[in-house]
Amino acid sequence: xxxxxxxxxxxxxxxxxxxxxxxxxxxxxxxxxxxxxxxxxxxxxxxxxxxxxxxxxxxxxxxxxxxxxxxxxxxxxxxxxxxxxxxxxxxxxxxxxxxxxxxxxxxxxxxxxxxxxxxxxxxxxxxxxxxxxxxxxxxxxxxxxxxxxxxxxxxxxxxxxxxxxxxxxxxxxxxxxxxxxxxxxxxxxxxxxxxxxxxxxxxxxxxxxxxxxxxxxxxxxxxxxxxxxxxxxxxxxxxxxxxxxxxxxxxxxxxxxxxxxxxxxxxxxxxxxxxxxxxxxxxxxxxxxxxxxxxxxxxxxxxxxxxxxxxxxxxxxxxxxxxxxxxxxxxxxxxxxxxxxxxxxxxxxxxxxxxxxxxxxxxxxxxxxxxxxxxxxxxxxxxxxxxxxxxxxxxxxxxxxxxxxxxxxxxxxxxxxxxxxxxxxxxxxxxxxxxxxxxxxxxxxxxxxxxxx
Amino acid sequence: xxxxxxxxxxxxxxxxxxxxxxxxxxxxxxxxxxxxxxxxxxxxxxxxxxxxxxxxxxxxxxxxxxxxxxxxxxxxxxxxxxxxxxxxxxxxxxxxxxxxxxxxxxxxxxxxxxxxxxxxxxxxxxxxxxxxxxxxxxxxxxxxxxxxxxxxxxxxxxxxxxxxxxxxxxxxxxxxxxxxxxxxxxxxxxxxxxxxxxxxxxxxxxxxxxxxxxxxxxxxxxxxxxxxxxxxxxxxxxxxxxxxxxxxxxxxxxxxxxxxxxxxxxxxxxxxxxxxxxxxxxxxxxxxxxxxxxxxxxxxxxxxxxxxxxxxxxxxxxxxxxxxxxxxxxxxxxxxxxxxxxxxxxxxxxxxxxxxxxxxxxxxxxxxxxxxxxxxxxxxxxxxxxxxxxxxxxxxxxxxxxxxxxxxxxxxxxxxxxxxxxxxxxxxxxxxxxxxxxxxxxxxxxxxxxxxx
Numbered sequence: 001x002x003x004x005x006x007x008x009x010x011x012x013x014x015x016x017x018x019x020x021x022x023x024x025x026x027x028x029x030x031x032x033x034x035x036x037x038x039x040x041x042x043x044x045x046x047x048x049x050x051x052x053x054x055x056x057x058x059x060x061x062x063x064x065x066x067x068x069x070x071x072x073x074x075x076x077x078x079x080x081x082x083x084x085x086x087x088x089x090x091x092x093x094x095x096x097x098x099x100x101x102x103x104x105x106x107x108x109x110x111x112x113x114x115x116x117x118x119x120x121x122x123x124x125x126x127x128x129x130x131x132x133x134x135x136x137x138x139x140x141x142x143x144x145x146x147x148x149x150x151x152x153x154x155x156x157x158x159x160x161x162x163x164x165x166x167x168x169x170x171x172x173x174x175x176x177x178x179x180x181x182x183x184x185x186x187x188x189x190x191x192x193x194x195x196x197x198x199x200x201x202x203x204x205x206x207x208x209x210x211x212x213x214x215x216x217x218x219x220x221x222x223x224x225x226x227x228x229x230x231x232x233x234x235x236x237x238x239x240x241x242x243x244x245x246x247x248x249x250x251x252x253x254x255x256x257x258x259x260x261x262x263x264x265x266x267x268x269x270x271x272x273x274x275x276x277x278x279x280x281x282x283x284x285x286x287x288x289x290x291x292x293x294x295x296x297x298x299x300x301x302x303x304x305x306x307x308x309x310x311x312x313x314x315x316x317x318x319x320x321x322x323x324x325x326x327x328x329x330x331x332x333x334x335x336x337x338x339x340x341x342x343x344x345x346x347x348x349x350x351x352x353x354x355x356x357x358x359x360x361x362x363x364x365x366x367x368x369x370x371x372x373x374x375x376x377x378x379x380x381x382x383x384x385x386x387x388x389x390x391x392x393x394x395x396x397x398x399x400x401x402x403x404x405x406x407x408x409x410x411x412x413x414x415x416x417x418x419x420x421x422x423x424x425x426x427x428x429x430x431x432x433x434x435x436x437x438x439x440x441x442x443x444x445x446x447x448x449x450x451x452x453x
Numbered sequence: 454x455x456x457x458x459x460x461x462x463x464x465x466x467x468x469x470x471x472x473x474x475x476x477x478x479x480x481x482x483x484x485x486x487x488x489x490x491x492x493x494x495x496x497x498x499x500x501x502x503x504x505x506x507x508x509x510x511x512x513x514x515x516x517x518x519x520x521x522x523x524x525x526x527x528x529x530x531x532x533x534x535x536x537x538x539x540x541x542x543x544x545x546x547x548x549x550x551x552x553x554x555x556x557x558x559x560x561x562x563x564x565x566x567x568x569x570x571x572x573x574x575x576x577x578x579x580x581x582x583x584x585x586x587x588x589x590x591x592x593x594x595x596x597x598x599x600x601x602x603x604x605x606x607x608x609x610x611x612x613x614x615x616x617x618x619x620x621x622x623x624x625x626x627x628x629x630x631x632x633x634x635x636x637x638x639x640x641x642x643x644x645x646x647x648x649x650x651x652x653x654x655x656x657x658x659x660x661x662x663x664x665x666x667x668x669x670x671x672x673x674x675x676x677x678x679x680x681x682x683x684x685x686x687x688x689x690x691x692x693x694x695x696x697x698x699x700x701x702x703x704x705x706x707x708x709x710x711x712x713x714x715x716x717x718x719x720x721x722x723x724x725x726x727x728x729x730x731x732x733x734x735x736x737x738x739x740x741x742x743x744x745x746x747x748x749x750x751x752x753x754x755x756x757x758x759x760x761x762x763x764x765x766x767x768x769x770x771x772x773x774x775x776x777x778x779x780x781x782x783x784x785x786x787x788x789x790x791x792x793x794x795x796x797x798x799x800x801x802x803x804x805x806x807x808x809x810x811x812x813x814x815x816x817x818x819x820x821x822x823x824x825x826x827x828x829x830x831x832x833x834x835x836x837x838x839x840x841x842x843x844x845x846x847x848x849x850x851x852x853x854x855x856x857x858x859x860x861x862x863x864x865x866x867x868x869x870x871x872x873x874x875x876x877x878x879x880x881x882x883x884x885x886x887x888x889x890x891x892x893x894x895x896x897x898x899x900x901x902x903x904x905x906x
Contacts, residue, residue, distance in 0.1 A: 075602065077743070078693055082594020084565030085723075089554035090546065091585040094597050094726045097719050101542035112537030125665035125714035126629030128581060132544040133718065141535020144547050149528065173801050176579030176832045176842050212578035240531055261578035263716065265586065266550050270538075273547045290530070348626050379629045381834040389629050 093132075097123075102133050105201055113141030114241075116183070117270075118204030121333045121352070126379065127178070127387040129207035131263050136270045137183050137205060137284060139305075140240035145290055147274040150238065152219075152258070156295035159224025166274050170260060172214040177257065177280070178386045180208040180354045182326045184283035187433040190418070194449050198338035202437060202449060203331045206352075208387040211278045213259030216252050219294065227253075230296040234303070235277050238292035244303040245286045247279060249296075251324075255280045255385075258291060280385040281356030282324045283431070315426040326356035328415050329434035330363055330390070330407035341445035344398040353378075353388045355409035360388040362408045367394060369402035369438065369452050370417075376405070401441040402452060419453040546585075550576075555586050558654055566594030567694075569636070570723075571657030574786045574805070579832065580631070580840040582660035584716050589723045590636050590658060590737060592758075593693035598743055600727040603691065605672075605711070609748035612677025619727050623713060625667040630710065630733070631839045633661040633807045635779045637736035640886040643871070647902050651791035655890060655902060656784045659805075661840040664731045666712030669705050672747065680706075683749040687756070688730050691745035697756040698739045700732060702749075708733045708838075711744060733838040734809030735777045736884070768879040779809035781868050782887035783816055783843070783860035794898035797851040806831075806841045808862035813841040815861045820847060822855035822891065822905050823870075829858070854894040855905060872906040 093100070102117040109115040117136035119129065136142070147166045155161045183205035189195035196202055216233070233252045237243040247256060257278040260266060267273040272289025279286045285305060300306075330353035335341060353360045359382050364373040376390040390405070407415045418435035440450040546553070555570040562568040570589035572582065589595070600619045608614045636658035642648035649655055669686070686705045690696040700709060710731040713719060720726040725742025732739045738758060753759075783806035788794060806813045812835050817826040829843040843858070860868045871888035893903040 075691065077596040077598055078691060078695070080594075080693060081564075081566050082591065082596045082693060083723075084557075084594060085568045085570035085589045085591060086555055086557040086565075087595075088585075088723070089556065089570075091555075091587070091721050091723055093543065093718060094600075094720075094722050096597070096600055096726075100718070102539055102544075103542065104537075104539040111534075112539075113534050115538045117538035117542075123719075124717045125627075126663040126717055128663045128717040130716060130718040131583065132541075134544070136538045138535065138538060141533075141537060142540075143530040143535045144549070145530055147547075147549055171798075171800050173830075173846060174578075174803065174844060178834075210579040210581045238528065238531060240533060240535060242531070263583060264577050264579055264581040265546060265553070265583040266576075267547075268544050269547050270536075270541070270544055273549075345624075347624050350627070377626075381631075381836065383834065391627060393626060 100133065102135060102204075103200065105196070114139050116205060118200045119207055120200045121204055121206065121331070122199050122336050122339065124333065124352075125389075127208050127352070127389050128263060129209055131209070131265065131268055131271075134207045134209070134262070134268065134271055135183070135205050138239075138241075138270075139243060142270045143239065143290070144269040145238070145273060150274055150290075150292070152275060152291060153293045154219055154223040154225075154296075155293065156234070156297050157226040157230040158220075158296055159226075160222075162219075162223045164219075166260070169214060169258065169275070172218060174212055174214055175257065176210055176212040176261075177255075177278075178208065178210045178383050179278060179280045180206060180326075180385065180387045181278075181284050181287055182206045182329075182354070182356075184285060184326070184431040187435070187437075188430045190435070190451075191422075191429050191433055192427045194451050196337075197449055199331060199333050199336040199437075202337070205284070206354075206387075208354075209262040210264065211257060211259045212261035213257040213278065216256040216258055216277075216294070217254075219258060220252065220296070225296045229298050232297050232300055234293075234295040234297060234301045235286070235288040235291060236293040236295070237272075237288040238290040243285070243288050243305060244301065245288060246301045246303065246306060247277075247282075247286060251279065251282070258294075279324075281326060281358075283326055286324060312425060312429045312431055326354070327432065327434045328355035328357065328360070328407050328409040328411075328413045329353070330360075330405045330415055331437045332365070332403055332405050332439060335403070335441065335447045336439050337447055337449040339447045341396060341441065341447070343445075344396050347394045347396060348391055349394045349403065350389065350391050351405050353390055353405070353407040354386065355407070355411075355413070356385060357409055357411050357413065358384045359410045360407055361410045361412075363388075363390040364406045364408075365390075365392045366404045366406070367401050370404055370436075373406065396441070398443055400443060402450065403439045403441065404436050404452065406436050417453050418451055553586065555588060555657075556653065558649070567592050569638075569658060571653045572660055573653045574657055574659065574784070575652050575789050575792065577786065577805075578842075580661050580805070580836075580842050581716060582662055584662070584718065584721055584724075587660045587662070587715070587721065587724055588636070588658050591692075591694075591723075592696060595723045596692060596743070597722040598691070598726060603727055603743075603745070605728060605744060606746045607672055607676040607678075607749075608746065609687070609750050610679040610683040611673075611749055612679075613675075615672075615676045617672075619713070622667060622711065622728070625671060627665055627667055628710065629663055629665040629714075630708075630731075631661065631663045631836050632731060632733045633659060633779075633838065633840045634731075634737050634740055635659045635782075635807070635809075637738060637779070637884040640888070640890075641883045643888070643904075644875075644882050644886055645880045647904050649790075650902055652784060652786055652789040652890075655790070658737070659807075659840075661807075662715040663717065664710060664712045665714035666710040666731065669709040669711055669730075669747070670707075672711060673705065673749070678749045682751050685750050685753055687746075687748040687750060687754045688739070688741040688744060689746040689748070690725075690741045691743040696738070696741050696758060697754065698741060699754045699756065699759060700730075700735075700739060704732065704735070711747075732777075734779060734811075736779055739777060765878060765882045765884055779807070780885065780887045781808035781810065781813070781860050781862040781864075781866045782806070783813075783858040783868055784890045785818070785856055785858050785892060788856070788894065788900045789892050790900055790902040792900045794849060794894065794900070796898075797849050800847045800849060801844055802847045802856065803842070803844050804829075804858050806843055806858070806860040807839065808860070808864075808866070809838060810862055810864050810866065811837045812863045813860055814863045814865075816841075816843040817859045817861075818843075818845045819857045819859070820854050823857055823889075826859065849894070851896055853896060855903065856892045856894065857889050857905065859889050870906050871904055
């Protein structure tokens with residue numbers, strides 16, 4: 001697979017002097033205030049700046065943490081006129097972030113148009129996924145569809161069949177909701193053994209956006225859907241693969257959305273522009289892209305992509321079908337596989353947690369392969385069926401360590417170990433691997449994917 | 454100024470048959486459910502689809518709302534293999550959205566490097582601002598700074614002066630918070646009279662992101678800031694203009710952040726990559742970009758950009774200084790100036806509300822120039838010092854109308870009319886115009902900027 005360079009974040013740490021203080025941190029403080037122990041430790045961890053700092057004036061010299069002299073003025077960008085406004089009417093990231101890309105895993109599928117581009121979670125922050133790095137999963141490639149030609153039909157067991165243009169839809173009462181989308185096959189490579197080296201490839205079929213659109217219930221209401229007899233929705237996409245999936249009516253009426261926007265702007269072509277289904281908490285394949293038709297029916301549709309694909313072979317020889325909900329899951333995104341810590345000392349360990357059943361209640365983190373656990377801080381707002389960001393302090397003393405995160409959602413469900421999942425589903429499963437992820441830190445600071453238990 | 458084409462959203466509405474039903478809508482329903490009146494109205498508003506819709510099969514023909522035959526299959530994108538995954542390692546918007554850009558108002562300033570690029574709010578959804586369309590305001594242009602060379606110094610009334618690299622900072626305990634940023638001069642052109650034709654130029658110095666960084670209080674704590682004597686912070690930027698601003702210590706300790714990320718990825722160069730100050734609720738100039746120094750002192754610094762600029766001349770001849778908080782404000786973003794409605798009938802009227810003092814409590818909307826008001830729906834989560842999205846149903850009967858929104862925040866403060874503001878501050882003010890915005894709809898559907906009262 002395409003190997004990316006080591007994370008430039010942790011890779012830029014210059015080698016520190018040997019006299020870094022190691023000290024056990026007090027138990028996790030839940031608020032963001034600092035207790036004396038942590039304050040003292042952090043203060044010692046950074047070599048102080050010496051030099052001619054004068055109050056009120058610009059500092060021309062200082063010593064940085066590693067003793068290197070740093071000139072704080074007379075840098076090129078302080079002495080020239082910079083770029084004008086609107087130099088880029090639609091802006092792009094810094095050139096220094098060019099290494100952060102979504103990436104295919106070549107050879108994963110035979111055709112790159114029916115493949116995956118994994119999101120680089122190791123470089124993300126907070127809960128919002130940058131639109132340009134949203135993961136991709138296509139069955140017959142992607143298109144940039146002309147929105148003027150796109151239509152959405154509602155038919156089947158309805159009083160009034162209807163056809164909508166994009167203008168028709170975008171006049172309707174809309175809602176905006178933050179939700180994660182995860183492919184059912186996310187982490188699927190890890191069923192049998194450790195397969196891939198970095199969090200981009202273990203967990204990168206995951207993204208989270210503020211989606212805007214009209215509630216499917218509004219459209220069903222407008223068309224007079226038969227709610228007595230109609231028990232299922234068929235959603236059909238307008239791409240070459242004509243993706244079709246069944247949605248149960250109760251889910252359809254509850255929080256399913258027909259969306260045109262992600263994180264404040266129209267959908268990206270790779271994510272179904274101009275229209276896609278949003279099915280909160282449910283695996284990504286049901287979030288039909290380039291959505292063109294909704295049909296109301298009275299039986300599950302047993303389409304190709306739910307009868308033959310997207311099923312799991314169990315050890316008893318039976319197939320597990322229609323498993324739609326993405327169960328509670330979490331992963332540490334930094335430090336994570338493929339990165340390298342060049343320093344002992346204090347780190348903010350960070351990651352994501354999510355549940356298709358509702359909100360995250362708690363995330364615990366272990367640094368010793370699951371023997372001891374500490375509770376992480378959760379960023380707010382904590383939202384239902386959306387990513388929650390967690391952070392926790394860690395003082396690395398240079399010894400080998402195994403980092404793991406374990407999420408609990410508000411149903412009380414606890415994210416399982418891979419061993420527990422295999423006992424039920426064997427090692428030949430493909431979908432719905434929500435097991436705890438472990439990262440090993442070697443004394444030289446290298447972080448790698450490892451399985452525990 | 455650069456005039457953009459009429460909004461393609463509303464501009465694409467085909468002329469509808471004359472038999473559209475007009476009907477008064479019932480009073481606003483707060484939940485997203487539909488009452489019978491609205492259901493009946495919406496159903497009649499859209500001409501139904503006729504044609505050979507068969508349950509379970511693809512629909513090859515249907516009639517769209519205007520009687521035009523629509524072919525739902527045999528479109529080019531259904532018959533070919535699309536683009537592969539990771540065709541664009543960092544994706545961009547659809548080609549069909551190319552008209553949505555941030556734009557300068559040429560002539561607003563003498564030099565485009567010290568100017569504004571306005572965000573196209575009319576094309577936004579929800580509360581998150583797409584990073585590529587975040588507004589710009591620079592004083593000596595923008596740069597793409599090498600993060601390896603960037604430093605942050607903490608000095609002044611501290612026990613330990615410190616210099617941080619980006620790696621040093623990004624190891625610290627971080628937080629992620631959603632906040633709006635608004636330039637103090639936003640809507641400033643409208644003080645005297647109606648100046649500009651669209652919401653991009655009346656309100657486009659506004660954006661909202663999930664910011665990630667370390668709390669300033671953490672850095673002050675690490676450096677042992679003297680909290681008895683130290684009452685003010687000076688923040689200094691590393692760009693050519695060397696922007697400096699005073700922050701009172703109580704604000705600094707409360708929620709000010711030193712940030713490196715916006716909406717899940719590193720800051721954009723135009724927004725201060727790799728480091729900026731985030732001062733929730735406070736005018737944008739204090740959110741120092743390319744942040745390089747924090748100094749603790751015991752008096753306000755009276756820097757150029759707070760003593761001479763960013764002040765308001767009052768009718769009594771005195772200057773109003775250090776007005777930092779952005780007061781409660783709202784605006785309807787669609788329909789808005791420069792757009793055109795081609796149709797009578799149902800519309801979802803949508804806009805944004807925000808307050809530098811906390812959460813939005815309520816938004817009311819008028820359709821008759823302020824005589825009658827109805828309460829809008831607010832999208833959740835409703836966050837402190839962040840944008841809140843509001844939506845409200847409207848049935849346009851084709852008569853002239855004047856649309857206005859009025860926000861109330863959780864302090865009880867009510868967004869004022871422009872007349873009320875002028876009574877206090879005259880017409881020569883520049884900053885802090887948070888008045889109610891009015892849009893006039895003519896019988897031909899054209900929407901224009903108008904002042905009421």
